[in-house]
Amino acid sequence: MTTRREFLIAAAASLAAPAAVEAQLDPNQAAVRKAAFQAALGRVVGDAEVRRGRVKLRLPPLVDNGNSVPLSVSVESPMTAADHVKAIHVLTQKNPLPDVVSVALGPRAGRAGISTRVRLADSQTVTAIAQMSDGSFWLDSAEVVVTLSACLEEGLI
Amino acid sequence: MARAVVTLPPQAKRGEIVEIKTLAAHPMETGFRRTQTGDLIPRDIIRSFTCTYNGTEVFRVELHPAIAANPLIAFTTMATESGTLTFQWVGDNGYAVTETASIRVE
Numbered sequence: 054m055t056t057r058r059e060f061l062i063a064a065a066a067s068l069a070a071p072a073a074v075e076a077q078l079d080p081n082q083a084a085v086r087k088a089a090f091q092a093a094l095g096r097v098v099g100d101a102e103v104r105r106g107r108v109k110l111r112l113p114p115l116v117d118n119g120n121s122v123p124l125s126v127s128v129e130s131p132m133t134a135a136d137h138v139k140a141i142h143v144l145t146q147k148n149p150l151p152d153v154v155s156v157a158l159g160p161r162a163g164r165a166g167i168s169t170r171v172r173l174a175d176s177q178t179v180t181a182i183a184q185m186s187d188g189s190f191w192l193d194s195a196e197v198v199v200t201l202s203a204c205l206e207e208g209l210i
Numbered sequence: 211m212a213r214a215v216v217t218l219p220p221q222a223k224r225g226e227i228v229e230i231k232t233l234a235a236h237p238m239e240t241g242f243r244r245t246q247t248g249d250l251i252p253r254d255i256i257r258s259f260t261c262t263y264n265g266t267e268v269f270r271v272e273l274h275p276a277i278a279a280n281p282l283i284a285f286t287t288m289a290t291e292s293g294t295l296t297f298q299w300v301g302d303n304g305y306a307v308t309e310t311a312s313i314r315v316e
Contacts, residue, residue: 059247122278125284148276149242150274150275150276154273154277155274156270156271157270158270158285161263163228163288166285166286167271167285168282168284170278172240172275172277
């Protein structure tokens with residue numbers, strides 16, 4: 054509930070703030086976030102080659118509310134001691150931070166997969182990467198359209 | 211109050227893959243939101259989740275601010291022996307919750 058006093062303080066702050074706000078907002082935020090995504094991708098895979106396949110990323114194609122989006126990742130793997138999935142990473146391209154979730158697992162998991170709920174700041178491409186025990190990387194990506202963004206306060210691109 | 215819920219089948223056959231669903235009550239404050247007066251609300255999230263099966267770690271997740279409030283984590287594990295599964299959530303501001311569940315394997 055907003056009291057009148059809080060509203061007046063907020064209004065005064067917003068009048069006083071424009072110069073500071075303009076200085077903070079990056080003119081090319083999309084490029085900055087793209088660079089952050091590439092950096093996160095580099096941190097996950099290093100110099101290794103990433104191939105498409107074996108990973109299945111499931112996300113609804115159209116999202117009403119970006120604050121809670123069901124996401125599930127499953128990876129084709131026999132999950133034996135010799136051949137299993139070591140890690141699963143999920144990255145986004147337009148969230149304020151590219152990392153979403155990182156999973157460490159092994160043959161004891163039985164099946165390689167995780168389901169959770171995530172926040173999405175904008176319509177974007179979400180990427181899931183799996184690291185196998187032989188060191189290979191596999192990925193899948195999904196396009197999502199978000200109507201109501203999470204963290205609106207950050208400013209849309 | 212820190213609370214968490216875990217659901218898994220109470221018994222399973224040896225070698226069967228059981229599905230585990232966990233839910234922790236937590237706001238997962240991202241650290242990107244501002245109050246009406248423009249102050250940044252500090253980050254307060256769960257950073258990690260670990261599942262151990264009779265003392266052996268079988269599943270670990272690192273969470274980031276992009277995980278929705280009240281994080282749901284659903285995963286699977288192989289039923290190898292009767293015993294206890296321990297679930298631990300650790301987060302900012304000293305948040306730590308441990309939940310246990312027992313499973314009978316025949």
